[in-house]
Amino acid sequence: MPNAPAKKCLLGFDFGTAKIGIATGQTVTNTATPLNIISASDGVPNWITLAAILSEWQPDLIIVGLPLNMDDSESELSRRARKFARRLQGRFNIDALMVDERLTSREAKAACLKSGGRVLDKIDDIAAALILQSWLDNPQLGDKP
Numbered sequence: 001m002p003n004a005p006a007k008k009c010l011l012g013f014d015f016g017t018a019k020i021g022i023a024t025g026q027t028v029t030n031t032a033t034p035l036n037i038i039s040a041s042d043g044v045p046n047w048i049t050l051a052a053i054l055s056e057w058q059p060d061l062i063i064v065g066l067p068l069n070m071d072d073s074e075s076e077l078s079r080r081a082r083k084f085a086r087r088l089q090g091r092f093n094i095d096a097l098m099v100d101e102r103l104t105s106r107e108a109k110a111a112c113l114k115s116g117g118r119v120l121d122k123i124d125d126i127a128a129a130l131i132l133q134s135w136l137d138n139p140q141l142g143d144k145p
Helices: 047-057 076-092 106-116 124-137
Strands: 009-014 019-026 031-041 059-064 096-100
Touching: 009 031, 009 047, 009 076, 009 124, 019 124, 031 047, 031 124, 047 076, 059 076, 059 124, 076 096, 096 124
Parallel strands: 009 059, 059 096
Antiparallel strands: 009 019, 019 031
16 A cells, blocks of 8 residues: 555644734645634734644644735745744744745635625635645745745
8 A cells, every 4th residue: 555645734824913814724635724813913923822723733834924025025024924934933843834925815805705705804814724725736835934
């Protein structure tokens, strides 16, 4: 019997300075699902809340969205997202990868409208699921924080 690929639990993050969207996913079905939105204060999350989520899900890998400019350059928010990923990795000893998140907020808003929601609805967890799904669809996309 050939070796089956290891089942992996993943968490995806859409980093923001006021809110951080979180999604869960796994490699058996290659699907991502919105999970939660947590508050942040100038980009600093409640680490106790994050520790509880990470303890509950016990992910094998963390995927964090990298907000790039349309010309592929990085911004201050890119630097802060990388810092967030490094902190997650260091505090919880879980590998982290960065994935280009351009246009995920726009796509999340469109998905929210399509399902009957309003654009004002919170979409950060949907954006996190889109970021995670993009990695599940193409694992070569990720790079180190």
